[in-house]
Amino acid sequence: MTQPNPAAWADASDPYDVCVGLGYHCETTYQLRRVTGNESAHFFDWLDLDFDAVVETITEDFAHVLRPGQVEPFSDGLCALDRGSDIRFFHDFAPSEGRLLTQGDIDCQLDGVRAKFMALAERWRALAASSAHVLYVHHDAFDECAARGLARLRHTIATAHPGQRFSLLWLRRTPPADAADLAPGIAWGTVAEAPGRWEGDDAQWDEVFSAVPMSPRRTDAAGSAAARPMTEETPV
Incomplete structure (x- = not known):
């Protein structure tokens, strides 16, 4: 098991208020809710989509999703x-x-x-405009991405939402060969596949997040303390 890059969490004085999953599939949503205890729904929850679809959806500000006839x-x-x-x-x-x-x-x-x-x-936009410190998590479930792709994703989010405080966590099955090329604000870690269990390996996800500085005060999309969880999807 490989912990996320420790340098990415050096400034523990600015912990993360909320984790937002960016795919690849349902394992991410299940594990982030289990680990953080926050069940608020986010756009990419429970969806099956690859890396390029995430980048393009954010670039297009969600405008090309679910159009009639498509x-x-x-x-x-x-x-x-x-x-x-x-x-x-x-x-x-x-x-x-x-x-x-x-x-x-x-x-x-x-x-x-x-x-x-x-x-x-709209909830995504409200979170991006809030004061919350956000950790976006991309689960590269098939080890398909490279450091330059994560830099592209970070640039896409930063361009779409100037001024937002956020970092990226890149989770793979195996360590990336180009980890040294990662830009600031991007960490990586590994979570092995759990054969026959779509939810993934709880212990592996726990170990990764044991190194992530999380705020004890969870926030909702408006950046205020979440009063109650909100689920808007059909569970697996």
């Missing part, structure tokens, strides 16, 4: 694929019969699902 059954009807954003929705569209989605199921539910995600997009 969403269709995928993986033989096990999920809905948004062609406009390359996001796979496994938990937001419900089949009318059996286990498989049809185009009719998606079309009749699209307005409601889109309204939910537009509300979560």
Whole structure:
């Protein structure tokens, strides 16, 4: 097990108020909620999407997500694929019969699902505009990214939300070969796959976050103390 880069957490006097997952899939959401105890919903929770889709969604300010005519059954009807954003929705569209989605199921539910995600997009913007110190977590579940990609992601967030206080945590299955090339404000760590367990390995995630300075005062999207958790998605 490899801890995150200690240099990234050198300034423990400015701990993180909230952790926000950026995919790849449901393991991230489950583990961040378990580790932090904060169940507030964020835009990328419970979604299946790759790195480029995250970057493009933030770049476009969520405008190209779930547009009419762009969403269709995928993986033989096990999920809905948004062609406009390359996001796979496994938990937001419900089949009318059996286990498989049809185009009719998606079309009749699209307005409601889109309204939910537009509300979560607004929550993202409110958090970015607040005083909260945010740790964005990208789980590179298949070790596909490189240091330059994480720099691109950090630049994308910083450009979209100038002045936001945030860092990135890049979690992989194995240590990155180019860790020395990481820009300031980006840490890395490893969490091994847990075969047969979509939730991941609790002990591995615990070890990573034992090194992360978290504020005892959790904040919500407006930067104030969270009074109660808010969940807006269908659990796995």
